[in-house]
Amino acid sequence: MTRPLDPVGSVKVKLGLLVAASVLVASIVATVGAAGGVPIWLSIPVTIALALAVTQLLASGMTSPLRQMTAAAARMARGDHSTRITDTSRDEIGELARAFNRMAADLEQVDRQRRDLIANVSHELRTPLTAMCALLENLADGVSEPDPATLRSALAQAERLSDLVADLLDLSRVDAGAVPLHVEPVVVGELLASAADEFQYGDRDVEVTVAVEPADLTVEADAARLRQLVANLVDNATRHSPAGGTVSIRARRVDDGWLLEVADEGPGVAPDSRARAFERFGTLAETEGGGGTGLGLAIARWVTDLHGGTIRFVDPEAGHAGARVHAVLPLTAPPTRDRAPVAAPKEIPVPDTSAPTPPSATPPPLPSMTDSLFGGLWPDRGEPGRPRLLAWAVGVGVLAGMALPFHDLGLGTFLVLMAAGLLLFAASPRRRRPFTIACAVLCTLLASTALIRDAEWIVILCLMAGGAIATMALTDARNVPGFVISAISWPLAGLRGIPWLGRTVRMLTGTGHGIAVVRTVLWSVLGLTIFAFLFMSADALFAEWFSGLVPDFGSADFAVQVFVAIAVGGIALAGTYLALNPPEVDTVRWESSPVAKRFEWLVPALVVDAVFVAFLVAQAAAIFGGRDYFERTTGLTYAEYVHQGFGQLTVATALTLFVVWAASRKASRETVADRTWLRVALGLLCVMTLLVVASALNRMALYQEAYGFTQLRLLVDVFEGWLGLLVLATIAAGWRLRGTWLPRFGLISGAVLLLGIAAINPDAWIADHNLDRYETTGKVDWYFLSQLSDDAVPTMESRLGSESECALTTDRRDDASWLEWNLGRSRAEALGVETDTLPDYATACPGQTDD
Template identity: 60%
Template sequence: MSGVLDQVTSVKVKLGLLVAASVTVAWVVAAIGAAGGVPYWLSLPVTVALALGVTQLLAVGMTSPLREMTAAAQRMARGDYSTRVTATSSDEVGQLARAFNSMAEDLGAVDRQRRELVANVSHELRTPLAALCAVLENLADGVAEPDPATLRTALAQAERLSALASDLLDLARVDAGETQLSTAEVPVVVLLEEAVAEARATGRDVRYDVRVTPPTLGVVADPARLLQLVTNLLDNASRHSPTGGVVRVSAAATSDGWRLEVADDGPGIPAAHRERIFERFGTLTDTEGGGGTGLGLAIARWVTDLHGGVIHVVDPEPPSTGARMRVDFPTDIEEPLMTQPTPVVPAPTLPPVPAPEPAMDSLFGRFWPDAGVPGNVRAVLACFGVGVLAALILPFRGLGIGTFLVLLAAGGVILGFSVNRRSPFTLACAGLCVLLAATTFLRDAEWIVVLCLMAGGALCVAALVNGRTLPAFVLAGIAWPLAALRGLPWLARSARGVSGHGSSASAVRTGLLSLLGVAVFGLLFASADAIFAEWVSALVPDLDLGSFVLRAFVAVAVGGVVLAATYVALNPPRVEPTGATARPVAHRYEWLVPVLLVDAVFVVFLAAQASVIFGGHGYVESTTGLTYAEYVHQGFGQLTVATALTLLVVWAAARKAPRETSADLAWLRGSLGLLCVLTLVVVASALYRMHVYQEAYGFTQLRLLVDVFEAWLGLLVLGVLAAGVRLDATWLPRTALLSGATSLLLLAAINPDAWVAQHNVDRYEDTGKVDWFYLQQLSADAVPVLATLPDDVVGCALSGHELEDDDWLEWNLGRHRAQPLLEEWLPAGGYDSTSCAAASD
């Protein structure tokens, strides 16, 4: 789809169409979601994702030539002029790309000619200069006498240098366009005889055969330039002719002008090189019969162009195998012509420049390089399959086996494509994720299931990047949603992989025919057999319009989330810090004084706690005016925050404390160890306060969760103490993550709603007080406990529950255990609200 807008001739119009397409897609998707009853929290991300996808597909063709030009310009700056950019669009960017290609061809030709000029001119200058120097050296040393023969040898080499300088001067005139023709009537026979005389003066052992038809042929031309043309052709032919060979020169009148031909008996010119020999310095190799600077034939073409003619190489007349030059001239030259710079022959067409780096590399930088991850069709199809599975199972069903199957499929796909799948840490996280996902069919309490799933997600991203530090875990969590952008180039490569398969069309055709066959025969058999129809209805969901829209949104959302995680698995970002380590402070007191003051505050607080223990409840009431239950509830949250802040203080002090001497290590271990021990006492105090408050006001899910969180913080403090023994905490972040997930798993294992219900039932039996409304809000996990209440009040606790009619994909252990009890109590006819109110807190 990158070439959809190629025919649009304006960038402004393209941008307008791009915006219009994105807005239209977003509006259509949002309208379909609203009509299908899709909740906004699901409709919004899917709408944004699809709009971004359309924008990416349409915009890639607009920006790729610019990225290619950037890459090509960088290579040209290093001297590589072979790169070309793709120029398929008709707008200003496409015109710029074509101009860039033309410029690259010109620069490449100029660079090649420059290199050949240096090489060829250096070669041509070296031989006569060496010979001339040798002759002059012999004369200077008295080895040779300055006789006419010796002087003629020196003169020949000097004349050779002069001829080369003359050719270079002519070349400069060609480039400058400074030469003007001076035409006159030229007898062709006289011109050719003069040129042959000059050619014989070179002393080459060849014969010249001159023929002019008619012998009186005369033409209008510049005599000097025309003589230069013939001389260069004869020089080229005699140089390539074998000893004793014949150079044939012919001129003849034609219907629209006259023709000049020069042929030799040399090795000839291959057809592939016939155009190149007329370029400046366009010589052939010695094995091909080449030699010289390559300026002679380039000047011959220049003179031909001045006269309005055409020069080219034609096949020799049989049985000859040599080279045959043909020049066709018009009869008259209308007016003297000013030369124009010789056009540069375009370089051969080269393959396009390799795809440049993705544009988003500048956005993500070193944090997340693309690393050339190849497209993976199997990964995309697997993620799509997970999305379809989720669309079939999740809508209109509660948590159960179906949810677990979707999570298991998603985790299997992500782990299967992870580059870190063999890491022990990754495998441990994968095992915990499976156990956490199992809570979807073991527990009906959504709050603990959601927490377990969130913990599983944190474990998943940490495992995918194989992180070791807390910042790495945080960055991994950020990378998952960012993969929706970072993975777009990879997704495009995967899509090109699908279209690049030769069998893709047949595969699509096979799939469509298979689906058609299953649908047709499935409908026939379903209408013919009731049992088969029941099986089909159990497997195939109801696909009315509203259901189809919701399932489509679920498929896109789940498939996109899994696809983003799969890209993180294939190409993990660089989440581990690579900068310099923390710099310790210059003086010990800079970190020690704040830590000791915090220790002192902890000691004073614990002294206050001791006064409460020894003074009793009366001391609390007389001093603060609060009951003991109110007193303990007042400070629990603050103590939890203090525990978490203590871990932050320990981390900061450990980074800044110098460790050069044994005294430094002793102070570090002593001060921070004391702080950790005092923190453990605070943790115990916080847990005791919560226990007292629960005994006074009842047990709730939130209070239980906070208890577990505070206990986990205490476990982390113990880990910090253990790390302080060896001053090595590299293992602590992973341990904290795994222990936190394990704590949630253990909380789910004790059946928290049943635990809360049991303690409230025990409290009711002891005190006669209970919050029936709260018990009615508990999940089905608590029903077996609530059913043990006395018959006169059991309805007070169970009235908030309903009988469920779950299929096998919605099967849940908590609801399964509650169903028989609810079937027994709910039809009994309600409950006595008066008796329930009397027993309520």
């Protein structure tokens, strides 16, 4: 498989081309965005994303040999030396890959030789040891008499063991190719009789017969090697012969030299297994019942090849069953010479490193380029490609490109959010869990605010909360660190999911690399552009049809739509990978051990309690002393006092939650006294914090009565109330000393409170309370009321008479699309209230204030 930059012969040149391509793509995209009037907050992320995509496409091919070598080195450390690296590149990395392949081949051969040496020695030692043990057992049990013949047989086995030990040096040179043959006259009949005699004391109930024609057949060969050959063939035959069976050894002269035949009465060897039987470890388990190490026949062929002969299985004689081996050997062995190791005939040859690795070589699985960044926290579990999910994400991007640009929040926004939400829900393996289903329902309700409310501020807050809830459901985050990791994991999923995207593209296209897709797209676009413009210039009817089907690529609107489609499609695709393979966010914890002494956490907590007590005493003095006492003491008006303190009290409430969290982590809980002090000190602090919350809410109420109601004041009022709710939850958790549920409760309760704000129609609520204040005090900010959304129009229209034109102004477009429909906007349009000009508030509208 070739890569786009493989023909380039220098890494430096490749890096230059990589930088040039990335800069070119970024320049083109940025120029198109600027010419199309794309906002910079949208243009910059899309430009960076596309430039990074090109960089990834080219850099992946450049670094893949290095990543292959990393994987191969890990496998070699585990003893697998069969891996080869793709070395089609012509640069320095390609040279390194070819050198790595040569090294891997050498190591594989050396490791095979080491293992084969151990196997050979073990196999050769087993036969004489077995025979000697059987003979000695017969002598010890009195079955056999220690006559000279028996002792000579035992001595022969001992001598054979000695010879095998002496041959260890020869065996160490077998695989190196240097094997000495000690050629001498060998009487075949005596050799075969001696070999057969070794098996008569074994535990196998098999008779071994010998026949030689002519009886005085003599050959020039290495007697020890021939004994090896016969012993291994007879050992294999007796192992697979039935009890009471016969193994026959025959030798006779033939035209090419002499023939050694060993036949048994076992199940035989199937024709398709005969060639494989002589391979190392190629046991006959499938055909003759198994047993052995699978080295005997391989050694037999090695000895045969050393003498310049051949060995093979042949069909049994007519009317007989079993296996039959023919070894044809010359009458005179060839002179000793260096030979390639023949004990492993199927050994993988060392590849020709001057040529690229053949296509049949399978490279190891590539570690991802992002594994070094995310491997521990966010491992790539090899999630298979999902072409349907990719197509779904692309569809979400296309829908967003058509529905979002140049349209207010409304039905189109809701459709895009539902399409994206269904995609994430379908991709998540946790979609059947009750918690995930509850989060999906909550996200749907938050997204539906775009259908109901025209007030963008509350809709946007609800959509942001929905995104946080969705992320928490996808990652199954349970603590504050998990929330933080989840928040950054969505944008990082666009980088972490590149390997999965590559697998998906390969499944979708059937290609081995994403460059094929790029080439296909480029050639298709080029062909479409050239021939479409030719035919449009040649035929007016075709030009009209084509213009109606294809958008105006040169228009600024189309550029914005493309950027939005890419951005939203990329976000949906990143969320899809986050759903398929979420990071292990719960593994990230703020580890903390309890302090050794109780006073280390208790004294600071009691100091904070004392400060809260002093503050509450001051509040009581201000309340019971009255405004005169307060203004005389502080020099501030009560309005200034209220306005000054609310923000600080809100911060104090939030900090109190942090103090409780920190103290609970440092406090020991081993004894009853430890737990009691923890509950009392922190419980008292939480109770006093609730009083601070009540004070802050009271100050905001007074401030709103004095200066009017606004969206920000309502929002911070609800925020302070939410902090009070968290304090109550903290008290409940502290009583049981178990608060793992608190982080999720805080996030979900905050989202529910936002839904509650949306449910009360906040702009209408604000308008209603400001009009109540106008009726009571005669003061109102008409300009502020005129800037409220269409949600407030029905309330103001029903309560204002002749003064309605002071508040009911709108910049509503006449060409609004159905994609912008929502309930608030529809109700305002149904009333038909519309004033395009702003009045002179100072003269035409009574009670105007600038609160």
